[in-house]
Amino acid sequence: MGPPDLISDADCVRATGGARARRLLKNRRFVRLWIAQIISNLGDWAYLIAVEIGFAATLNSHQLVRVMALFLGVEGLTSAVVGLTVAGPIVDRFPRRTVMIVADLARCLAVATLVLSSGPTWIHVVAVAATLGAFRSMFHPAMMATVPDLVDGDSIVVANGFLTSTFHLAIMIGPALGAGLVTAIGTSGAFALNAASFAVSALLLLGLRLPERLRAPDDRFTPLADLREGAAYLIRSRLARGIAIVMASVLMLLAGQGAFQIALVKEILAPGGGPAEWAAILGGMTAAFGVGMVAGSLLAPWLSGRIRGWTLLIGALLVVTVSFLVVSQTAVIPVVLAAWACNGLAGGCVNVTYETMLQLGTPERFRGRVFATVESGSDGAYVVGAAIVAAVGASLNPSTALLAIGVCFLGVAGVAALVIPRNAPMALREPARLPG
Numbered sequence: 001m002g003p004p005d006l007i008s009d010a011d012c013v014r015a016t017g018g019a020r021a022r023r024l025l026k027n028r029r030f031v032r033l034w035i036a037q038i039i040s041n042l043g044d045w046a047y048l049i050a051v052e053i054g055f056a057a058t059l060n061s062h063q064l065v066r067v068m069a070l071f072l073g074v075e076g077l078t079s080a081v082v083g084l085t086v087a088g089p090i091v092d093r094f095p096r097r098t099v100m101i102v103a104d105l106a107r108c109l110a111v112a113t114l115v116l117s118s119g120p121t122w123i124h125v126v127a128v129a130a131t132l133g134a135f136r137s138m139f140h141p142a143m144m145a146t147v148p149d150l151v152d153g154d155s156i157v158v159a160n161g162f163l164t165s166t167f168h169l170a171i172m173i174g175p176a177l178g179a180g181l182v183t184a185i186g187t188s189g190a191f192a193l194n195a196a197s198f199a200v201s202a203l204l205l206l207g208l209r210l211p212e213r214l215r216a217p218d219d220r221f222t223p224l225a226d227l228r229e230g231a232a233y234l235i236r237s238r239l240a241r242g243i244a245i246v247m248a249s250v251l252m253l254l255a256g257q258g259a260f261q262i263a264l265v266k267e268i269l270a271p272g273g274g275p276a277e278w279a280a281i282l283g284g285m286t287a288a289f290g291v292g293m294v295a296g297s298l299l300a301p302w303l304s305g306r307i308r309g310w311t312l313l314i315g316a317l318l319v320v321t322v323s324f325l326v327v328s329q330t331a332v333i334p335v336v337l338a339a340w341a342c343n344g345l346a347g348g349c350v351n352v353t354y355e356t357m358l359q360l361g362t363p364e365r366f367r368g369r370v371f372a373t374v375e376s377g378s379d380g381a382y383v384v385g386a387a388i389v390a391a392v393g394a395s396l397n398p399s400t401a402l403l404a405i406g407v408c409f410l411g412v413a414g415v416a417a418l419v420i421p422r423n424a425p426m427a428l429r430e431p432a433r434l435p436g
Helices: 017-025 028-058 061-093 096-116 122-150 153-185 187-206 223-236 238-269 275-304 309-328 333-361 364-395 398-419
Strands: none
Touching (some): 028 061, 028 096, 028 122, 028 153, 061 122, 096 187, 122 153, 122 333, 122 364, 238 275, 238 364, 309 333
C-alpha cells in the first residue's frame, strides 16, 4: 500500500498514491488537456532559444542585452496588464474551452508571421512577444479553472502535479530541441514548431467536452462590473488574497535568482575559469533546479496525503530560504548543486499546493478571475523585481545578494503563515460532475 490518499480536517480516506495516478491517466478529458499543454510548452521553450540565437546573430553584446530585456519585459508586462484587467472576466464569462482555443489560435498566427517573414526584425519579434503574453494570460487561468471540472476532487492535487512537472520538463527539454532545430534548419524551424504546437493544442482542445455552466437569461459580458466583482471577492477571501500576496512576493524575489546566479558562478564558484567552465557550472545549476522542480511537482501530491496544505506551503518556503542561505555561504560546487536541487523541489511543491488550494477554495464563478489576478500579479511582481535588480545589482556582491534574498524568503514564509488559512483545502470528497 502507498501513502494516504487524502487527509483533511474532516475526513481521512486511505488509498494508494499510484491508484490516484492510474485513475487520472484513464480520464480521457484530462489527458487531452495535459497533452495539449505538453506540446504547447515544448514549442514555447524551443521558440525562446531560437529568439535568443536569432538576436545574437544580428546584434552586438550591448544591443543583445537591451533587446532581450525588452523582449522578456514586454511579454511579462502585457501578460500582467491583460491578466489584471480583461482576462479574468473573459475566462469567467465565456466557455473556457473556447477561450483556450482562441488563445492558442491567436498565438499560432502571431508566431506564424515570423515563419512567413524572410528576416523578422527585433521589433517584429517583440510585437509577437506582446501577443504571446496577452493571450497566455487568458489561456493559463482558463486551463487551471477547468481542471476541477475534469478531475475527481481527491485527484486534483495529482493533476496539478502532472501539469506542473511536465511544464518544468519542457523547460529542460525545449531549449535543447530548439537549439537542434536552429542548427539543422535555422531559426524558422523553431518558429514553425511553436506555431504548430499551438495549432495542435487547439485541435486537441476542440474535442474536449466540459460540463455546461449555468447562465442567467440576461447574463451579459460586463468586464468592468465583472472586474469590480472579482476584486471584491479577492479582497474578502482570505485564501485568495493571501495566496496573491505570497506568490507576488515569491516571484519578485525569484527575479534575483537568475541575475545573481551567473555572477555567483563567475566571481565565487569559478573566479579563475573561462566561458566553458562557467557554462558547465551554470548548466549544472539550471539542471539541478529543473530536476528539483519536476521532483517537487510529483512529490507534492504524495505529501498532501500526509501533511495539510498550509504546513506543506510554509515548509517548502522555509526550504527555499535555507537553500539561498547555504548557496550564499559556500564556494563548493556540489553543495551549491544540492542546494539548488532542494530549491527547485520546494518550488515545485509551492506551485502545486497554491494551485490546488485556489481551485478547491474558490467558487467556480470566480475561479478564472482569481487565477488571472494571482498569475498576472506575479508576472508584474517579477518585472518589478527585475527592475530592482537592474538598479541595485551592480553594487552588490552575489553572495550578499543571495543572502538577502534568503532572508527575504524567510519573511515571506512568515507572512504566508499569517495570511494563508490553516484549513485551506487540498482535496474534496465529492466527485467531479463528469466521470473520467
